[in-house]
Amino acid sequence: MLMTPAYAADPSPAELRAQAQEVFKPLPSTVPSVKDNRITPEKIALGKALFFDTRVSASGVFSCNSCHNLATGGDDNLETSIGHGWQKGPRNSPTVFNSVFNAAQFWDGRAEDLKAQAKGPVQAGVEMANTPGQVIATLKSMPQYIEWFEAAFPGEADPVTFDNFAKAIEAFEATLITPAPFDAFLNGDDDAITVEAKQGMQLFIDKGCASCHGGINIGGEGYYPFGLVEKPGADVLPENDKGRFAVTNTADDSYVFRAAPLRNIALTAPYFHSGKVWDLKQAVAIMGTAQLGEALNDKDVDLIVAFLDTLTGKAPEVTYPILPAETSTTPKPVATIIPAN
Amino acid sequence: MLMTPAYAADPSPAELRAQAQEVFKPLPSTVPSVKDNRITPEKIALGKALFFDTRVSASGVFSCNSCHNLATGGDDNLETSIGHGWQKGPRNSPTVFNSVFNAAQFWDGRAEDLKAQAKGPVQAGVEMANTPGQVIATLKSMPQYIEWFEAAFPGEADPVTFDNFAKAIEAFEATLITPAPFDAFLNGDDDAITVEAKQGMQLFIDKGCASCHGGINIGGEGYYPFGLVEKPGADVLPENDKGRFAVTNTADDSYVFRAAPLRNIALTAPYFHSGKVWDLKQAVAIMGTAQLGEALNDKDVDLIVAFLDTLTGKAPEVTYPILPAETSTTPKPVATIIPAN
Numbered sequence: 001m002l003m004t005p006a007y008a009a010d011p012s013p014a015e016l017r018a019q020a021q022e023v024f025k026p027l028p029s030t031v032p033s034v035k036d037n038r039i040t041p042e043k044i045a046l047g048k049a050l051f052f053d054t055r056v057s058a059s060g061v062f063s064c065n066s067c068h069n070l071a072t073g074g075d076d077n078l079e080t081s082i083g084h085g086w087q088k089g090p091r092n093s094p095t096v097f098n099s100v101f102n103a104a105q106f107w108d109g110r111a112e113d114l115k116a117q118a119k120g121p122v123q124a125g126v127e128m129a130n131t132p133g134q135v136i137a138t139l140k141s142m143p144q145y146i147e148w149f150e151a152a153f154p155g156e157a158d159p160v161t162f163d164n165f166a167k168a169i170e171a172f173e174a175t176l177i178t179p180a181p182f183d184a185f186l187n188g189d190d191d192a193i194t195v196e197a198k199q200g201m202q203l204f205i206d207k208g209c210a211s212c213h214g215g216i217n218i219g220g221e222g223y224y225p226f227g228l229v230e231k232p233g234a235d236v237l238p239e240n241d242k243g244r245f246a247v248t249n250t251a252d253d254s255y256v257f258r259a260a261p262l263r264n265i266a267l268t269a270p271y272f273h274s275g276k277v278w279d280l281k282q283a284v285a286i287m288g289t290a291q292l293g294e295a296l297n298d299k300d301v302d303l304i305v306a307f308l309d310t311l312t313g314k315a316p317e318v319t320y321p322i323l324p325a326e327t328s329t330t331p332k333p334v335a336t337i338i339p340a341n
Numbered sequence: 342m343l344m345t346p347a348y349a350a351d352p353s354p355a356e357l358r359a360q361a362q363e364v365f366k367p368l369p370s371t372v373p374s375v376k377d378n379r380i381t382p383e384k385i386a387l388g389k390a391l392f393f394d395t396r397v398s399a400s401g402v403f404s405c406n407s408c409h410n411l412a413t414g415g416d417d418n419l420e421t422s423i424g425h426g427w428q429k430g431p432r433n434s435p436t437v438f439n440s441v442f443n444a445a446q447f448w449d450g451r452a453e454d455l456k457a458q459a460k461g462p463v464q465a466g467v468e469m470a471n472t473p474g475q476v477i478a479t480l481k482s483m484p485q486y487i488e489w490f491e492a493a494f495p496g497e498a499d500p501v502t503f504d505n506f507a508k509a510i511e512a513f514e515a516t517l518i519t520p521a522p523f524d525a526f527l528n529g530d531d532d533a534i535t536v537e538a539k540q541g542m543q544l545f546i547d548k549g550c551a552s553c554h555g556g557i558n559i560g561g562e563g564y565y566p567f568g569l570v571e572k573p574g575a576d577v578l579p580e581n582d583k584g585r586f587a588v589t590n591t592a593d594d595s596y597v598f599r600a601a602p603l604r605n606i607a608l609t610a611p612y613f614h615s616g617k618v619w620d621l622k623q624a625v626a627i628m629g630t631a632q633l634g635e636a637l638n639d640k641d642v643d644l645i646v647a648f649l650d651t652l653t654g655k656a657p658e659v660t661y662p663i664l665p666a667e668t669s670t671t672p673k674p675v676a677t678i679i680p681a682n
Contacts, residue, residue, distance in 0.1 A: 052412055061423050066402075071393055071664045078674055082402050086427035086676070267666045279669060320659045323412045325608045328620060333419055335427070 007199035007206075007303065013190035016198055019205055025216040026183040027313075031175050032100055037115060039171045042152040047172025049148065049321045050165060056135050057128035059084055060333030064169065067121070068096035070318055073267030074176065079275035083121075084129035085337035090241065092275035097315065098263045100174040102220035107273040108244040109223060109258045114170040119162065129337075132162035138331050139165070144324035178264060178313025182218075185310065193310040200307030203300055208292055212259040218311060220261030226272075227255060229293030232286055236276050243273070263311045280305055348540035348547075348644065354531035357539055360546055366557040367524040368654075372516050373441055378456060380512045383493040388513025390489065390662045391506060397476050398469035400425055401674030405510065408462070409437035411659055414608030415517065420616035424462075425470035426678035431582065433616035438656065439604045441515040443561035448614040449585045450564060450599045455511040460503065470678075473503040479672050480506070485665035519605060519654025523559075526651065534651040541648030544641055549633055553600040559652060561602030567613075568596060570634035573627055577617045584614070604652045621646055 031039055050056065051064040067081040067089075068074050074095035081089040091107050099105065105117035121127040122135060139145045140160050152168055153159035184192035193201075204210055213219040223244055226237055237255065244256040257273055270276065271283040281301050288296035296304070372380055391397065392405040408422040408430075409415050415436035422430040432448050440446065446458035462468040463476060480486045481501050493509055494500035525533035534542075545551055554560040564585050567578055578596065585597040598614055611617065612624040622642050629637035637645070 054410065054413075055418070059423060060417065060419055061407075069395065071662050072395075073666065076401065077396070077667060078401055078676075082400060082676055088676070269667060278673065315663045318661045320661045321412050322656045325414065326418060326610060332619070335419075335423055335429070 007202040010195055011198045011202050013185075013198065016202055017186065017188070020186060020201060023205060023210040023214040024182075024186060024218060026186040027098070027101075027177055027179050027216065031177070034100060034115075034170060034174055035113060037167045037170055039174055040152065042148070043168050043171035044175055045172075046148045046152040047168035047170070048318065049145075049323055050169050051172050052321050053323055055138050055323075055326070055330070055333075056122055056130060056165075057084065058130040058134065058333070059128075059335045061335070062128050064096075064118070064121070067093040067127070070096070070176070070315065073097065073264050074099075074315075075268045077269065079270055081127065083127040084125065085335075087126040087337075089124075089126050091273045092270065094260070095264055095268050096173055097176050097178050097313070098217055098261065099176070099220075100170075101216045102258070102261055103222070104258065107257050108247050110247045114173050115163075115166040118166040118169040118173075125337075134331055135165060136160055136162060137329075141327050141330040142324035143327075176316055178315055180263065180311050180313035182263075182310040183313070194306060196303055196306040197310045198307075200303035200305065201310075204304055204307050207288075207294065207296075207300075209287065209304070212291070213262050217261035217263055219259040221259065223253070223256050223258055224291070225254075225256050226290065228291045230289050231255070232290045236272055236274055236286060238274055241273065262308060264313060265308050266305075266312050280308065284308075348543040351536055352539040352543050354526075354539065357543055358527065358529070361527060361542060364546060364551040364555040365523075365527060365559060367527040368439070368442075368518055368520050368557065372518070375441060375456075375511060375515055376454060378508045378511055380515055381493065383489070384509050384512035385516055387489045387493040388509035388511065389659065390486075390664055391510050392513050393662050394664055396479050396664075396667070396671070396674075397463055397471060397506075398425065399471040399475065399674070400469075400676045402676070403469050405437075405459070405462070408434040408468070411437070411517070411656065414438065414605050415440075415656075416609045418610065420611055422468070424468040425466065426676075428467040428678075430465075430467050432614045433611065435601070436605055436609050437514055438517050438519050438654070439558055439602065440517070440561075441511075442557045443599070443602055444563070445599065448598050449588050451588045455514050456504075456507040459507040459510040459514075466678075475672055476506060477501055477503060478670075482668050482671040483665035484668075517657055519656055521604065521652050521654035523651040524654070535647060537644055537647040538651045539648075541644035541646065542651075545645055545648050548629075548635065548637075548641075550628070550645070553632070554603050558602035558604055560600040562600065564594070564597050564599055565632070566595075566597050567631065569632045571630050572596070573631050577613055577615055577627060579615055582614065603649060605654060606649050607646075607653050621649065625649075 033039065054060050054063045056063065062083060067076045069076055074097035075093050080091055081093045083089055100114060105111040105114060111117040111120060122130050146160055149159040149164060153164050181192045212222060212224050215221045226243070231237060242254050244253040266280060269280065270278045277283045277286065284301050284304050285296055288294050374380065395401050395404045397404065403424060408417045410417055415438035416434050421432055422434045424430055435448070441455060446452040446455060452458040452461060463471050487501055490500040490505060494505050522533045553563060553565050556562045572578060583595050585594040607621060610621065611619045618624045618627065625642050625645050626637055629635045
């Protein structure tokens with residue numbers, strides 16, 4: 001008996017869409033609401049300024065956009081980011097695009113949302129190496145920022161706080177949504193994606209990829225062991241990074257990571273938390289053996305990549321901000337490295 | 342006999358304007374033409390992409406915009422820039438705004454124009470630490486860049502060259518012009534600047550500041566010894582940087598620098614080639630003693646600063662670019678430091 005391929009030569013768009021709608025969701029047409037943070041134009045505008053402002057880092061060199069670059073898929077295209085003192089970060093920088101739809105933030109999900117996430121890199125010694133107090137002193141030294149915070153957080157007696165800093169960034173990031181041909185297909189446009197992409201989508205569902213990489217971000221929702229069936233080599237899965245174990249301290253969570261959200265994956269090489277794999281086909285093949293216990297053939301890998309390409313969306317048009325000028329009371333940039341205790 | 346102040350209590354705008362027009366020039370209303378590089382919309386668009394692309398640096402961390410940040414006055418607000426391997430550059434990064442009007446580029450004028458300048462930081466070991474060959478290999482690995490070069494340099498058999506890279510950047514930079522209240526005053530609007538600013542302008546001309554800081558950029562045209570009358574301390578004028586001497590190898594050019602262009606000076610602290618002075622009033626006072634041999638009183642300094650504030654212009658509105666994605670042939674970022682020979 002001949003093996004039946006897992007996909008039809010010309011999949012029925014209606015049938016495929018019906019299957020896809022059970023596991024995936026298209027992007028909404030409007031900016032989503034987020035918990036405890038009403039999104040307003042004033043917050044978005046402030047958040048954009050903060051997102052691009054290098055003065056929130058101790059050295060004055062790095063902004064959020066340094067590692068989550070809106071020009072290059074919302075990430076920095078480095079194995080792991082370079083931060084304060086030319087230190088290398090421990091994990092690959094994820095894209096900021098559509099990150100508002102992730103169930104939690106960071107590879108280990110240690111931040112419950114984007115406003116919690118935004119506080120991390122600012123304080124990480126290998127990233128911005130700053131302190132909340134210095135960030136607030138910096139922002140309060142510039143009258144224009146005080147006005148912007150007042151407009152974004154009306155009625156608050158002292159609106160320039162680290163919490164509000166993070167909320168404004170979250171509000172801006174919530175607007176960074178990239179509608180893609182994938183969404184057009186889900187929304188009913190049969191011809192939005194190629195036949196190969198449809199076959200790839202069929203494979204992606206049938207092989208089981210979609211059981212972890214589902215939902216609105218095709219991932220970003222659950223936690224799974226990397227190497228469910230077969231652990232990849234230590235080059236791809238370094239032994240010293242046990243993933244979510246560091247968050248939950250539960251043995252079951254050793255080498256457990258958040259399933260990567262796959263929107264714009266074609267733009268965000270290198271791949272995996274280690275950033276060790278530059279080729280998307282290779283990454284798909286590794287997922288096949290590691291998570292499915294299956295050596296995908298070249299044709300299948302090509303089709304799955306054709307499907308993944310339909311997740312590349314239209315990046316938002318952002319006007320580069322004009323930031324407030326420093327004043328005599330603005331803390332000076334500090335480029336020296338202060339060793340951790 | 343009482344000293345007559347050097348400025349009228351309420352200067353006649355018409356008289357002051359007539360004097361000012363002899364030493365200063367307003368910005369033109371259109372993008373200026375540049376030598377050997379016809380400026381077209383296609384070149385500007387390509388140049389903008391290149392200006393923001395971190396992949397022209399060896400590490401993938403720095404773009405032109407890192408040190409000439411359009412959000413913060415066209416510079417990086419650091420003493421001297423931080424580059425590849427966290428190395429500190431030798432001199433303060435000048436603003437890119439209106440730089441097309443400078444007679445030559447860099448503090449020592451060693452590049453005759455912006456297309457010559459653009460090639461420098463890319464190759465400097467302490468800045469981007471890249472090579473022309475790697476830059477071109479990077480750009481040629483991305484089909485979208487090849488198309489953009491073809492559109493910007495039509496009819497050329499091999500348009501993706503380091504020369505054309507620099508020309509495109511020059512074309513974009515030529516659009517970075519910031520019309521200011523100063524220009525409105527020169528152009529006939531009596532009330533575009535305050536009475537104090539007019540008094541400061543009068544002082545700036547009468548005291549002799551304008552003999553070096555004149556023209557369209559209020560500087561950027563000629564070379565002068567820093568410490569014409571009295572050398573500032575080694576903190577401000579470090580002994581090991583002899584300025585233009587390194588370019589001309591002429592003893593007369595020891596500690597000679599290009600007179601700083603002063604447009605947007607209020608946005609571009611810290612000051613001088615050493616970047617050692619953060620306060621604009623202090624910088625003005627140092628210029629008084631060093632270049633004029635005169636201890637300016639507080640009132641005069643305040644008035645001159647009021648005049649300098651009128652040079653803060655409207656920054657151009659720039660849409661942040663969406664850059665081409667890397668391909669399998671794109672050279673990988675290299676963060677290691679290769680020691681100079």
